[in-house]
Amino acid sequence: MGNVVLYIATSLDGKIARTNDQLDWLFEIKGEGDNGYADFFQTVGAVIMGRKTYEEVLRLEDNHYPYANIPNYILTRNPDREAKHVTFTDKSIEQLIERLKQDVAGDIWIVGGGEVIKAAMEHDLIDSYEIAIAPVVLGEGIPLFPEGTKETKLRLTGQRASGQFVMVTYER
Template identity: 40%
Template sequence: MSNNRKLVLYIAISLDGYIATEDDSLEWLFKIEGEGDNGYSEFYNTVDTILIGRRTYDWIIEKEKGKFPYKNKKCYVFSKSENDKNENVEFISQDVAEFTNKIKSLDGGNIWLVGGGNLLHSFIKEKLVDEFIITVAPILIGHGIPLFNKNDFELELKLKGMRRFNQFVELHYVVK
């Protein structure tokens, strides 16, 4: 492993740009016929560190009924209220850019940014995201939690590749 680590957003969205409904449901996503695990295992094997927002972490713990799905990875949860750790994650309350630049400089695999919305906005604004792997589901859900917040900046991307997983399309972009 090397310290040429990349911070990668890997996420699924509806065709109209939402990552979940307003009540945090992903039921719409599981109605669509994919292919195998839609490339998840292949991607998961490239990362050794995961960054999660507190809201997403709480959602994972609730939906997985306390069974943490990323036990074999180093996981950090950005939280304004907690600064501790448990057997699965370390809670981080420090500056996003400072912390992320520190771990990007360490030896290791890629870093997965899990979740979206406000945390993602902070990472993009600080130019910390190196790649975007976005899997688009063929459904319009009309409203919900958007992947991208309104931005007061521009970010140019270059298409690295695309793949089809039955009804899903994966778009892979790198930051120019």
């Protein structure tokens, strides 16, 4: 049974996107190769993200979905949509992860956004937090941990520099 992993980048002031969901700031920062993404992705058995994050991924990838070779679940209030390579669902994240832990080999990657992260933390579902901190202060934007997120104690298990990013890993 794999772990549930939040693998995400954030600005120094804790924003995961601009207020308009854009990530342009993130691609202006020099990393070191892919910052360990390829190694991380080798461990992933399923992907979970919110609808806004899904739409931003499609926009960034010019409508080419980059995680098509593994199960993908898009949390949305309107699950009656269909798209190749993903399943839209309005199940609670708790129900979804419980099922995936039994059905999927590998880790379950929570991609984002903030409300999905908040819901997962509410039920203590995230085992590992792998966060790339970018050296930029956005001033405003979508917070990594939205207002009202459950207080959660974490333990630092790793840190390293990767170009201009600081990669930190925490476990619950």
